[in-house]
Amino acid sequence: MTSSIATIIVAAGRGTRAGGGPPKQWRRLGGQPVLAHTLDALRAGGLTRLILVLHPDDMTRAQGLDLHGVTLVAGGATRTASVRAALDLLSAAPPDRVLIHDGARPFVSARVVGDVMQALNDYPAAAPALAVVDALWRGQDGFVGAPVPRDGLFRAQTPQGFHFAPLLSAHRAWPGDAPDDVEIARAFGLSVALVPGCEENYKLTYAPDFARAEAMLQARKPQMTDIRLGNGYDVHRFGPGDGCWLCGVKVPHGRALQGHSDADVGMHALTDAIYGALAEGDIGRHFPPSDPQWKGAASHIFLRHAIELARARGYALANCDVTLVCEYPKIGPHAGAMQAELARIIGVEVGRVSVKATTSERLGFTGREEGIAALATACLIAG
């Protein structure tokens, strides 16, 4: 038989030790109120019936939270009074079990929640805690006094879990305040099982605890891979000659491509794709055709420049793909050599470079064999 469970989140305190500003449970962590993280963490632990105890002055702040499955209740002047208000509310439709969690512990893990719930199958109460590992001393007027044996000492955490009926009786029998509900349950005679807590489940208490929380959130963020894509397109016309430079290979042909440089249309398209990925314009920006020093230049100069620029910015070429559009010369027999040459210039393995070709079905300027067009895509990856 499954038992019903409700979770009380106490969040009606004023957070005076955390310093100025809004109460700590309403301060923002990673752009959201602390309480939004706490609710998310508890839901991730499978808890759905949630009682959120708020200070009467904070009720309107709750509108910014995801209140699905949440009942709001006004808290009291002490933590104990706040828990009691929630227990009284629940007593109208009592669950079998209740977990009580500090709103100021936003990083509780599903594992801790699960361990507490599991322990309630065998015990009337259970609480997470961490063994004290450091040596303990009593301080005496600013000096180290007598050591305190640390064996058997634990640092208490929440959620603390209880069978509901005995806990309600324990609270109703308790006269005043208490640091937590374990103390009240034990005073009533309930045995409380220890389950392992976790370091991340610390309570935001003092101002520096917020910097630690921000750092934890930052570390949890999936690291975004910086991937950049660029495309390039180029056309050169045919003129007299005995072959075309295409992707670094001279392909025998009855004509040659005309241009200011060696007119390697494929390498130009690829170079522009790399510049495009870097948002660095095109070849014309880096090697102006008006500058006579680039007349007849070998196009690998341009490609090397683009890839060096990428490296200087911290990018490597992940892969590239060049498509040549022409009826003639036939590219297929030379595509392997072109891939190898481009890979050599770029400094990557051949498997990252693709060269392929298509005709335009005799349509347009390429179909009329007036020139060759080339398209290229380059993918750069940071790191």
Ligand SMILES: Nc1ccn([C@@H]2O[C@H](COP(=O)(O)OP(=O)(O)OP(=O)(O)O)[C@@H](O)[C@H]2O)c(=O)n1
């Ligand atoms: N009257 C109170 C006092 C405390 N709490 C809640 O109990 C949890 C643990 O208490 P603590 O860390 O002591 O919170 P504060 O009382 O807000 O802090 P401070 O003592 O620094 O003012 C917090 O989530 C807090 O909001 C509560 O619901 N009602």
Ligand SMILES: C[C@](O)(CO)[C@H](O)COP(=O)(O)O
């Ligand atoms: C309930 C509690 O969080 C257990 O660690 C703690 O007792 C309440 O907070 P305080 O900082 O001790 O007031």
